Amino acid sequence: MTATITTAPPRLPQTGNFGPNWFASVMGTGIVATAAVSLPVHLPGLRPFAVAVWALAAVLLVAVTAATVLHWRRYPGTARGHHLDPVMAHFYGAPPMALMTVGAATLLAGREVIGGTAALAVDAVLWTAGTVGGLITAVAVPYLQFTRHDVDERAAFGGWLMPVVPPMVSASTGALLIPYLPAGQPRLTMLVACYAMFGLSLIASFAVIPQIWQRLAVHKVGPARMVPTLWIVLGPLGQSITAANLLGGAAAHVLPPPAADALRLLGVVFGVPVWGFALLWMALATAITVRAARERLPFTLTWWSFTFPVGTCVTGTSALATHTGSAMLAAAAVLLYAGLLAAWAVVATRTARLVTR
Template identity: 35%
Template structure:
């Protein structure tokens, strides 16, 4: 073993050895890290779907949810510290054409925590879990709405974009609204007041509409970009799966809102529309799910192509997890609504793949964070 190799191994054993100073963790911290909370949160939600068939998984899922709360709190503190202590560097994100897109990861990560309060919190904390979820949901609505409007505005006014440089990360800020819409569909039936339920249901449909049509428009442009300019650089390989996110969430949103709508509408004198909402949830969700199969197959083939040529690890690998996870949950939901075992079985396979992927990406993230490799803010490269 050469001296240089021994030195490299020794440095690798020391925390943050690749950084000039521990302060760089804060100075280089970006919203990209919240993608880890999205992936962890959706895995917890996906595993919870097997509570009846595999009860032991519920405890694992609840543990992941609690871990995700801690992770989200840690990342929030680190990112807030960056704005406090490195304000001039932090504000550069608004002009960066890629990193700014990851602002959408913050409300999406928070949405998985909101859902967890309904899935796990009710049995552990009682009715107060609904109150916490209600408060966090309204905060999430505000965050998602701001991301969905402000980031595209910055794209139009302050940033420089080119069609050949476009990737699916354009979806991140606009998809947040539909993720929050799914949370609203889960939360609304738990509210005590019938009118409050209707307000939340209505707003959730509006949030869905604020997101899904815009996301579908972006996918059209993305398809054109891929045909004209081929695949993005290997550093952006994970973005190949991001298209599955708005499709899976859009399907899950229609099915979740459609399931909640009949009782809520009936309680507010609108029972004549309940059957329509329920049917729209099933068939709209089915059509979006089918559309997602095309993107799933394409993303799988593209990933195999990247693997053949070499696939460098970066924090963007978390982009594999949430889209697969939300599509898996939508598949399981569809499998419970339609008596077709193959659909539910496919969803089960997707959750298993998600669990394995989470372990791989999580382990590599811990290693990269320990060394300091992953704390890189592209918007500071000009310094």
């Protein structure tokens, strides 16, 4: 399947075309578990709920991966068609993020079921696979966009962020693995690599987001089916806050107090302003979504954009609350998580109807 964009907004992938966009359901489910465990407050029943959602995310990962393999065997040209499609190609960032999301959820919530050693092993394998895959998409998809895909100034949409965000997920989830590595060079190497991936993803995201803003300002919102992709912008914002603070905390296992304290402070100094912009974008996206819903918002798999990006804002807000001791940020994390749960319940229900009909 190939497509050309010249004078129209991006044509979003259809739910009937099985592709990498299906891994967004794994991302959106897994983040519900990790965000629950990361909350700075302890609510009754939250931990068992996180374990149950982790199990569901793990099952989804296996099911979607198996379905992808079977689909590619039945239609060998599918993968080539997807990577040449100027819209679908960007969703190849979803599988690496799905792997790492389930890996982190396994370490944080699944360990209560399979044990700490097994959970660590699973997370290490999924993190490694997701990181390698994410670095490949961060290079390959922009390369195809620069050399093969035919796009115009109206084509910029939230999906352009999908291939460059996985290294940021590697940075935040890699921080969770640092305390388990041998002291010395292994931990230092991991810390440096995670900060490098943090910068890679952050700068690439900050190159894309202004293009999305410009398209909205000049060409307006466009068709209602485009609206859910606006929420993807929250992904790199929330994930960067999470990564900066988790890496700042992990630095205490690697560096002496002055340097470790500086990196911990950097997470807060960076995170709070970005958190403010994330709230601005969330308000804009909410207003535009409500407007589109009144005019009928058709269901597509891009509705999963209402989940994972919001989940990263929950984990980022929770990390800031932990490092600052702010009761306001703690309350905000709980409110954002409530919104995440509501969005996930709606999107999961609609997706289940799509699969079973």
